[in-house]
Amino acid sequence: MSVFLDQLVVKRNYLSETDLIELIALCSILPGPTSTQTIVSIGYKSGGPLLALFTMLVWALPVLVMMTLLSFLYQFLAEREIPFEVLRYIGPMAVGFIIVAAFRIGRKVVYDLPTALLMLFGAVTTYFIRSPWIFPAVLVTGGLVSVVLEREPGMWNPVRMAPPYRYLALFALFAVGGIALATLTQHRLVQLFENFYRFGYLVFGGGQVVVPVMHSELVHVRQYMSNQEFLTGYGLVQGLPGPMFSFAAYAGGMAARGGTALSQVAGAIAGGVGIFLPGLLLIYFVYPIWESLKQVRAIRISLRGIGAVAGGLIAAAAVILMQASGFQLDNLAVTALAIVLLLWRKIPAPLIVAAALVAGFAV
Template sequence: MKKIRRIIFLQDVLILACTSFGGPQVHLAMFIERFVNKRNYLTEEELLELQALCAFLPGPTSTQTITALGYKIGGPNLAYLTLLVWITPAVAIMTAAAFGMTYLQNRDIIRFIQPIGVAFIIHAGYALGTKVIKNTSGVLLMMVAAMFAFYFQSPWVCPIALIIGGTYTALDYKDYPAQTKHKMVIPWANFHLFWAFLLFLAVLGHFTDYEPIRLFENFYRNGSLVFGGGQVLAPILYTEFVEFKHLVRADDFLTGMALSQALPGPVFALTSYLGTLVMKNGTWWEQLLGSAVGAAGIFLPGTFLIFFVYRIWGQLKQYRGIRASLEGINTTSIGLTLAAAVTFLVPMVKQVDIIGIATVLATLVLIQFTKIPSFFIFLGGLALGFVFGFLV
């Protein structure tokens, strides 16, 4: 019975990997629908707690959330399988895109994809806000977090905002029932693996000229330090790979970034695209190695961290302040999502992009008043892009 349950879970993960567009908050809404409402793997409260925990860690939030869920259901082995199933579709498409860059130069093909993605982000933020935000104080916290993230765009904004939001609601810890406290037992193995591997790659990358090792170190370092998802990772990688090291052309990077945001699954799959492009002067298998290094480097540190934190999560929740902080972390996370949506909308408004704005509004209507699956909405946007690109 357990084996069948795990196979069904992996099938669910594969379906989500192929259909979940739009980033962590959109992914969370789909996780609630499938894992909570349909399969009853856990409660909605437990999933929101898990998402808040992962949002507080560096690395890809959705990937850590779904990996931790795999760990909860079937232990470490199922967790690693979950990670592989979740990232494989996006990584495969981004690798193929890097091999076929000459066919992607017409960016009109993905003209409608970003506005559709923005609409999904807005809708997910609203839907989750109705579940998480319970009072006027929560609305104000969300708005402050959104303005903070919008006006101070920095890699450190996300962790700072989450810490402040969590601390704010932690002050109301007396509203939560006390629990009998037990001595904490902390298994440090995965945490030591996380930092030791980072140190090992840094030293190895310093003393070797082998490009895949240096790439591995680069992506692992970024995966260890980046908070806030793909919208934060992309500009950091652009600065390093395009402006500083000149390993990737600017137009190639921007095309890959737009495509990664248009695909289902983790936006961090952009690194497999970059790894392939960096190795483009090598053989085809060396380019595939670059893709594998990009994916492994960006996803492994977050996996090591969530394995460490999830094992002590049950012990941490015995403290009322920790439980109270989750409300603020989730509320702040919605504010950060709102800021991301506004960041995408502002250029459309400034450029008077009637097509983009109309696409956002039309998509919101489709999401709100129809039951058309997200996959078909994005597929329709891609089809419109092909027509638009052909006409242009």
């Protein structure tokens, strides 16, 4: 967000600092990729829906292409008889990133006993119940608990709005139609699109929060990839500029392996388009009514509980992924070193990723 402030407010003067803060608040309320929705909102504010679409493409497409190419990494290594062991430290390093994300988000969302308990509730529940449906359930529960605990009159104050319902209808059509088609056809690409579209509209809090949801579905439920392959992709995306949700292109490509290169690229496209589309449609629907919507106090209050539970999801993911990576001494050392570098030395993430790759080759 500091980049948006520097480039779009200070240097380009596309909007005021107050406008940027309000747009960040709007996108924090919505499910989906927060940074992408923020920059799409700026595009919408500056030039309407078409510029918003172009803005998202310019923002996300380069890293989506890179992650699509990286989905072929394991095949590339196998064809050249390079052992997969060269990637062995990417997974433990990625666990370090997730632990740091849980710590930083926890500091932001926990500021009293109820939010601390909600974060604990989110962590414990998602640790013991490994099912895709549990994530939206605990997030909604967190929001409702916050509203109930507030107990103040006038939280659902009425406001006048004229929403563009056509975008909400499209959003619902893709959601319901995707589930129906995936169930009826059992086609891998349709299932991938439905999976990633669902990730896009169920996740509050941006790219770090989507990790436990995707890991549960893609590794444990669907078994599209191994834990090591998942963590490798997550670690590599840390070293690239752009939105974290672009990890979906890597995951979609990995899930579509076993056929032709074209089918694997199609899987990456299904993942990338699927995960970004709901966020785009929600901005198209919500942005025109934002001035009215932000006056509804209950929406802002519910965000406290949703944020606290989301922090718990990331904390649970850190524990689950650390267990899956194993407790070998070298893995623990890499995880600990990544945490230290991120928290105390403020080393840029791409340099940490590069160091993990070099260590895999050298050791």
